[in-house]
Amino acid sequence: MKRVDVRKLSGGEILARDLYTLNYGTILMPKGTVLKKEYIDRLKLLGIYTVYIKDLKEKKEVPDAEIEYGLIKTCQNQIRQVMERHIYKHNEELKKLCHMAENIILEAVNEEPLNEKIVEIQEANGDIYTHSMHVCTLSTMLAIRCGMEKEEVQDVLKGGLLHDIGLRYITVPYENISMDKISRISREEYKHHTLKGYNSLEKESWISPAVKDIILYHHERLNGSGYPLKLKGDRLIQQVKIVSICDAFDERVTGIGHVCYHLQEALEFLRDNKGVLFDKVATETFLKMIVQYPTGCIVRVNTGEIGRVIYQNKNMPERPVILLTQDSDGVGYPEAKELDLMKELNVFIEEVIEKDNEEI
Numbered sequence: 001m002k003r004v005d006v007r008k009l010s011g012g013e014i015l016a017r018d019l020y021t022l023n024y025g026t027i028l029m030p031k032g033t034v035l036k037k038e039y040i041d042r043l044k045l046l047g048i049y050t051v052y053i054k055d056l057k058e059k060k061e062v063p064d065a066e067i068e069y070g071l072i073k074t075c076q077n078q079i080r081q082v083m084e085r086h087i088y089k090h091n092e093e094l095k096k097l098c099h100m101a102e103n104i105i106l107e108a109v110n111e112e113p114l115n116e117k118i119v120e121i122q123e124a125n126g127d128i129y130t131h132s133m134h135v136c137t138l139s140t141m142l143a144i145r146c147g148m149e150k151e152e153v154q155d156v157l158k159g160g161l162l163h164d165i166g167l168r169y170i171t172v173p174y175e176n177i178s179m180d181k182i183s184r185i186s187r188e189e190y191k192h193h194t195l196k197g198y199n200s201l202e203k204e205s206w207i208s209p210a211v212k213d214i215i216l217y218h219h220e221r222l223n224g225s226g227y228p229l230k231l232k233g234d235r236l237i238q239q240v241k242i243v244s245i246c247d248a249f250d251e252r253v254t255g256i257g258h259v260c261y262h263l264q265e266a267l268e269f270l271r272d273n274k275g276v277l278f279d280k281v282a283t284e285t286f287l288k289m290i291v292q293y294p295t296g297c298i299v300r301v302n303t304g305e306i307g308r309v310i311y312q313n314k315n316m317p318e319r320p321v322i323l324l325t326q327d328s329d330g331v332g333y334p335e336a337k338e339l340d341l342m343k344e345l346n347v348f349i350e351e352v353i354e355k356d357n358e359e360i
Contacts, residue, residue: 002055006044011037013053017311018295019043050338079129079161083168094165095206098158101133105140105157120291120312123263125176126254128167134254136160138246138286145285146242151208155239158207159214163243164256166197166215176255190257191227194219210239218244221277233279241279245270245286248278264352267292291317298353301339304328306353313342318349 001016012034019029029039035053043051079101082093119138126134139160143153167174170193172186179187198216201207217240220226222233233241249270252261261269267290274283293299293309299322300306307324319341326332341347 001052003050003052006040006049006051009035009040009051009053011035011040016052016054019048019051049335079132083129083132083165091201091204094162094201095204098161098207101136101161102154102157105137119289120294121253121263123253123260125260126256127175128164128256131250131254131256132161132164134250135163135243135246138250138289139243141289142246142282142286143239143242145289146238146282148238148242152210152239155208155210155214156242159211159218159239160243160246162197162201162207162211163215163218163247164193164197165200166193166195167256169193169196169200174257176260177257178259179257191219194228210237213237214240214243218247220244222279223276225277238279238282242282245278245283249286249290262352263294264292288317291320293318293320293349293352295320299349300351300353301347302350303347305339306330307336307339310338313340316342322349 004013015029015031015033015035017031019031019033033039035051079097082097119141136157137160140153140157143156148156170189172182172189174190179190182190194216198212201212201215213236216228217226217231217236220229220231220236220240221244222236222241224230224232236244249266250256252258252266252269253263254260267287270278270283270287274280274287291312295309295312297309298306299309301322301324305324305328306326307322309320310323311321313319313321322339322341324333324337324339339347341349
């Protein structure tokens, strides 16, 4: 992949990244588009002066750093079908599901060195099946980044996939709902999902004691404030600590047992509680893995200018490349300006501008 001046394109090049218009979230040309001469002329008229194209001289195109959950979609329908039938039975199907997830996820996360892989999270309400897949994927990546052994990583993967299986056995609503706003009886029933999930798989020999611990203890916290047993950190194995971080993050973004948070709020929750509720080192590793400002989001920088994130810097997810479209007075630039926060260290993002509140 290489960045090229549009004026130097001759036609026939292949676009390596989605090309956005200056309007929020609108893709002008998707990656993979073959740039015909008329397309190039149109780019010039629109004031787009640089694009990323595939370098055909490379033997192998370097894969994007971001894992898109679309790569894992193959698993999600199976998760739904199996879990919806799983009422203290069909455990053999769960075994097959774990095996399939292991093949798909381990292949996906090992496409490139883990110290270069970052994850873009798209904010959206989800269900328990989507949440289970997210936690499974994130936990596996985090376990590998933390240097865990192969068997431990496999335990984390299975535990992440099955950690909330107990939600199948409760009747209280839990999607995009604050637990503080429901009755004490309903709240206690919700908390029992860890015990119900553990009981449903306690006698299964195909999952390890560590996986069963993840199912039972993923809501325990370092300071002993969790449930069901209020265990403190020194009594929790590392596999549980890994999944608890990813679960606490994704349940807030997805809206499982919580009102949905914005991505930045969920990340801030982890920052505030590292070393208190969650393992400090593992949490810091997780925060480095997640893109704070996803590609396409509109941001305001400390100069007052407004623009859209167009590219992620692998080693600094909090300092992406921005296409500036408005000055500090809200006046649109005649030609959008590219700002790389890794090169302009005195400039930083002050806030994410909500799509519904402001048109760019």
